[in-house]
Amino acid sequence: MLYRKVQQKSKEERKLDMQFIIWIIVIALIVYLFSVMWPLFIFLAIALAVWKAYEFYYYRSSAFMEIKQSINNYINDCNELNSHIENLKHTGLLSARTDYGDASYQDSSKWNFQRKHLKDQKYAPNVHNCSRTVCDNARKKPFEYVCKYFGIKATEETLSTFENALNNIEAAEEGKRHLQAEKDKILDSITADIPTLIKKFSKKKLERNLGFEQIDMSTAYFPKYIFKYVSSGGNASTHCDVVMDVDNLNRFVLFLSEKIKFNKSIAGQRALMTSKLRQHIKERDAFTCKQCGASIQQEPNLLLEIDHIVPVSKGGLTTEDNLQTLCWRCNRSKGAKI
Template structure:
């Protein structure tokens, strides 16, 4: 009986393979033909001509992309005392059970604490960030967080600008690219044209972490205070209220919030105060807010010390007084 069943199974497999095999062969031939066509097109004079025609625009787009990435590269402030490094080893035979201890982190943005502190940090995140990460409500601290917010807002604006500009460039060559390449090779087309990859994620927003791990290492809770645009705006207002309470001069000045950034752009007519470029001429132009006298040189966030610059002029200016 078993022999008969095996004979039937083998017969079915042979029948199925003989039916599917021609389909596999056809698909393989089509795949090879497509790869040959794709390779030929990207080496063809027609493609090279298209690439050369838009090369300047692509380089400008890539420059903007690199500028956006540099704006994202901002670290959070933490004034915690540095007590040095040490090596610790648990040599107990049951150490293997302590799964949460194996992934325990020690970093400037991580505070290992009790469960109570972790729970309370969720209810009053800004209070606990200041307390446990050594952040004092001073003019200098406020200026630093305003600078972080300004960079992150420009980066978020820039992501939209670069995507729109990229689409505009690709739309301009739609009639010059074969339909099959547009439909089945769009990502490769962008790469072959020279576009650098644009990161549209928000993973770069830094965070303060409160982490509790039980002594046995088998239970843990974590509270993450992510400093995204919304939280940075609110944290700046939180710090300013503390400073006002301390009767600091900085409490009386303007705060570099999203509203103020927009107000300065509107005041300057959405025009770069240095080169005169405007969103009217370049609809996808990235405009940034610059401190005329940099914060590092004593400049305050006051409306008369702020100006609108395009990203190119702002990058050239750097930390100079202009």
């Protein structure tokens, strides 16, 4: 036992000594480079200071303020669309797992086990800590295992929830592309009036000073169900992630619909709010908003959304005669009124 402790201590000491030597080498190298190349460092520092001063005064010049004022309305419209897209992203994760409460856990083992994966173990509504067999099988039949272990029942209400999630997520993904295209179009319209150095080396700062809000192009908001296995020792871990992106949501809606016994009054009438139906409704309405008349012919980057004329919350069904095409402005206005 004593020998093992001495051996372990010597390993730790050797590791610390090696880290110390590496730091000494790095510091010596930095000092040497600075002593040899200090004129270059000074030149770069002066060039950076001149550039920052140039940026500072340009963004406060009357020429830049005139450009900003001339496109102010377009920028505000872009920022409103950006806000609308962020609202569409807030689709809640559906999970009916039982809440078993909180508890504290301590590892009182006398041995120096690493247990690295136990430290990273998460307990969340979208995480199911399971056996390795369940984790492996979830990879083969993800939809069945999501329903089984996250308490998702095949009912008409559940189906409507996932259809709404698909409708919002697909609109958000389309909106991001339209928003980026509209933003590029606005920037292209003023490119001749912007100094070349600013366009080349200060693009992000230019967008911020013009008033554009940052566009989040990530897909981190997609609902995700995680099956995770961690060994009892904490040194082995596997996980299976079921990400509900547009493709998976389309397939999951079909999966649920095949398991649901629809009411006779609804059978034969109800459609499934899939990407295919959304596209069909837009084509039927000639890619034109049924409320204000705006169309993609007038605004190529216009975001069009599919709306229930009678909301589902008030008994409306997903049928073609209860669906219409609205531009994002009209749909946002209608949603606020409801």
